[in-house]
Amino acid sequence: MWEELEQRGLTAGPNRAGVPHAIGCDSCGLVSHGSRTCPRCGYTLRQRKTNSLNRTWALLLAAALLYIPANILPVMTVISLGRGQPDTILTGVEQLVRSGLWPLALLVFFASITVPVLKLVGLVTMLIATHRGSAARLRERTLLYRIVDSVGRWSMIDVFMVSILTAIVRMGLIASIYPGPGVIAFSGVVILTMLAAMSFDPRLMWDAARTGKKP
């Protein structure tokens, strides 16, 4: 797309692809040098994402703290014939298992429990390896980053489910579903880990491996 825009003269092309101090644009990929903003798309140019490691640590810490209430507190309360029953993320999966919906239960378990843990553990591993200047398994770690970055949004399944059930099941004491505080914490975890993955710069792992010390 960016090349299509450029060919039509709708945005500037490369000024000169000089190699020393060249910076690749994070937004459109154009390599340029000597300017503060990208000549093609106008995005602020930076060698690496700003303050990447500190931001990622801060967002991950906040996500890890929220992770506890997200799993303990009920995400919704199901009232059926006057009796109320609170549901957490985990008992929601249990419900699906009990109804014999195995494939769906596995899917929800993966999206709501495996993915957030994978994101927290994966990003912490990548951060520590970067701080230590490790050169081991760089390709695998880069692949892990791509997975963590793309799979995170799928954890929202449970939040959407609660939203739909809250809207539709409202028949007083016969059958009603109310959202629980767990859903606030859980959507916080999803958003914070998504932001953490976005603020981590995988190129720092390669930089750290090359210099062998903290960037």
Add this chain to the structure above:
Amino acid sequence: MSRLPLTLTASDILRECPDCGLFQAVPALRPAAVARCPRCSATLRRTRRNPVAAPLALATTALVLFAIATSMPFLDLSLRGYGRETMLASGPLALGGEGMWEVGVVVLGTTMLAPVARIFGMVWVLAGMRMRRPPRGLHVVFRWVELLRPWSMVEVFLLGVFVAYTRLVALATVHVGGALYALAGLMLVMVAADAAMDP
């Protein structure tokens, strides 16, 4: 930064790998080809057979489907004479009504606002490019279309609908409204449009 001995021909493009930071010359590609980073195998450049017309058709279709999805009934429930109809926006509204406006805003943003902003942006940029005198600022709009990509979650939402549906059918009779079919179509069209329009 880079000490690579590069010799660029006119058709080559210098690229910095977004995942590992390696600078490299990417040759001009024939249509429908992909260039990957030799060091970490990230996708560097991709060309399409039909870079403007195909995604424009898809994005326009998506706009129509979105209009249907927001205006038709979404899911209807009936139980012992009680009935309840919902629309796509009912979920976030109900969450807001329960004092969970934060979650309501998140659901509204990821299932309605971000998708519709992306679709409008795509149509604007792609249609603008085909005009004889294209409007200014297309590149800014396109940057937003790309920035919003991870926050537009129609496909995730559909799975959430599916899970909710399985729990509802145990409880009462559920009727699937036209909005849900439109949303399923919208998801397919959006995936196709994104694939047809790689940056």
